[in-house]
Structure formats: structure tokens, C-alpha cells
Amino acid sequence: MNKPVLMKMSPLKEIELKPIGYVRRLSKREDVKDRSLISHIIVRKELAKALEGVEGFSHLLVIFYMHEIPKEETKALKVHPRGRTDLPLLGVFSTRTAYRPNPIGLTLVELLKRKGNVLVVRGLDAFDGTPVLDLKPFDSKDMTLNAKVPEWHKKLHS
């Protein structure tokens, strides 16, 4: 591998992002892990036009910022997946834990409807008030039928 002589460390400088909108749960008490539930994504009004045509897609990838994670918790390097000590201690990038250096969430949701600047979606596991960073229409390039996962992962749902 060549030395990164031209890097000047600029790829690691901090990045500022402004949310494009936020999540609204229909009830603040519901279990966000229940993927059958519906929530709304309220996009900033001035970005409403940027949603035009999105209703042609059945599924979206939602990129959000888990703002309720305390700064302390983003310093974890290893976790037991879902806190389960029967599973191995793993690097956070091997898991989907929210306790990661940048607490970014990524979830595939079903798009049910668009009403102006509001998207009605099913399956978003984000709390009420979560800032949304981006929305991407899902297509076949976003998936593979050949994915392999480690043995411990198969126990997640057991």
C-alpha cells in the first residue's frame, strides 16, 4: 500500500451536517424496535420539492442521527451484540449497536405515502424527534443474495 503522502489529514477533519428533517412517532410510548409500526418523516418545508418522485419507490434507506446517545457511549470500541453476554465481545463496527463513534442509524423502510413534505413509512426504528440526515431510494444495487454473516449473528433472533 502506498503511503498517504497527499492526505494532509484533511479526510479526518470534522464535518458539519444540517438535518433534512426529523422523525415523528405516532405515539411517544411505542416500541421503536417494532418494525410493523408506522412513523412519519417530516422533511424541512424548503426541501419539499426534493421529495418529488420518491413515491415511485416502495422502499427507502433512511440515514439518521441517534441524538439521544450520550457522547460517553460513542467511545465504546467493543460491545456484546444487544448486550447479550452469551454472544462474543465484538468491535462496534461488526454490530449495529447505537454505541458507535458516529451514532448514525441506517434503516430500510417501506414508503407508504407522501403528503407534501411528510413521508409515511413503516419499519423505522428511530425515536420521536430523531434528526434525519438523508433519504435514499432503495434499489437492487443495495442488496445481495450472497451475504454471509458470522455464526454468532445467527443466534441474534434465537
Place this chain on the structure above:
Amino acid sequence: MNKPVLMKMSPLKEIELKPIGYVRRLSKREDVKDRSLISHIIVRKELAKALEGVEGFSHLLVIFYMHEIPKEETKALKVHPRGRTDLPLLGVFSTRTAYRPNPIGLTLVELLKRKGNVLVVRGLDAFDGTPVLDLKPFDSKDMTLNAKVPEWHKKLHS
């Protein structure tokens, strides 16, 4: 829909993220759109432990920041997909254009190898030096076999 009385606009305040690493292309002249090419993700050394176990997965979702997009271009609300005027003018959130409010990229890659803090991947369509924000192991929850896409999308590869 209830009024967002408790929002206080805080979900829209700016967010600061520090990249977890950056992309290295093997040659700076190669076509990043060629998904058969290999690139490296250099993770910050102090985060190397956070990669432990990731090699158990065959595929990763890479979330990166397209730092070469001029600020001006992030103000676009509508684009012709890939600049093709034979396709409709669409809201940027209906497309995968880099010209979006937060120029975040999301790509499914094949993980070939890990060497300490370096991941060797195939299929990452990011330029040399691109800051990486997060890495997620891909699993079956990240895909659906029932995705519908609009008619114009089917012409993208024609």
C-alpha cells in the same frame, strides 16, 4: 397528525461528525463507478479494535461523505438522474445523485479482507481521500425482495 409542540426545532440543529477513516484508491486515475475495483478503507488507528469480528461478514454498508461536492451543488432540489435529460426531472431524494442537501454516500461493498485497521473492499464508488462516517455489517434486514422502483429507473441501465 399532532402538532410538533415539543420539538423546539432541536432536531434540526447542526450535527458535527468526525470521520472514522478515509478511502484509499489503489490508483487515483481509476473509474470509481467501476464496481469491480478494489479500494481500501483506512480506519483511524485508535478505532482498530472497533473492527474486530467484521471479517465474519461478507458485505458491509459504507456511509461516507462526498467532500468534493461544492457547497453550491448541495442546494439543488431537482435533477435529471445522472444528468440524462431523457429521464424526468426529479427531487434529489428520489435519486442517488451526489448533489443532495447532505452529500452522504451509501454503498454496499464486498469485504475481502481486514488487515488491522485497514479494510480491503470491492465495489466502493468513492474517490481517494473520501471521509468515511460509519460502517455497518450487511444482513438480511437491509434488503427486501419486494422493492418496487418507478418506470424511469428501469431505463437507467439502458
